[in-house]
Amino acid sequence: MEERRILGVMVEKAKTTPDAYPMSVNALVTGANQKSNRDPILNLSDLDVEDILVRCQKKDLAIKITGGRVIRWRHSLYEAWRADKVELAVLGELLLRGPQTEGELRPRASRMEPIDDLDALRAVLRPLVERNLVVYLTPEDRRGAVLTHGFHNPEELKRLRARHMAEPIPAAATTTTPAPAPSRVEAPDEIAALKQAVAALRGEMDGLRDELRQFKQSLGA
Helix, strand or coil, rough: CHHHHHHHHHHHHHHHCCCCEEEEEEHHHHHCCCCCCCCCCCCCCCCHHHHHHHHHCCCCCEEEEEECCCCEEEEHHHHHCCCCCCHHHHHHHHHHCCCCEHHHHHHCCCCCCCCCCCCHHHHHHHHHHHHHCCECCCCCCCCEEEEECCCCCHHHHHHHHHHHHHHCHHHHHHHCCCCCCCCHHHHHHHHHHHHHHHHHHHHHHHHHHHHHHHHHHCCCC
């Protein structure tokens, strides 16, 4: 789980705050432990993150950048997973939060790359499912279908399938009552996306403050 979190953070920050990317260990700790846009909440230390980065480097998923005042890291997932920009945004969001519905995933991933609607999302998901990078935990044609990334171990995947298959199908999927107007469905998602974007910016500010403090300390301030 920790490796997924660190990779997800690098994907997110590369897309939302490219000026602060590649990332220092300190910034990665802040991003991994932030309480917004993360599930579950973690409490990783600098040593934890350094160890995770070394493991990712050995798997050709992360690259160390040297030569500056601070060692920085970037992911190499475009090459490793042969993903395009929108595919990696979707995968990054799934790495940060794990299982979620299509309706939840679309506005969340749109923080990183624009995805206009659910049809556009499904077009992105289709090749990822074919390559086992994304897995549906409930039937794809079920309303509120739940999906996750394809990097869970078999036992994790079994537990997740059992949990989400046991959840009741949303009432709208078992009734003939017309669906509410699109504006009533989309507005909460858009508000949630805005709240997530604000929280992500706050997390970035925390990371930048930590890096500034580290820089001042290196100057003897």
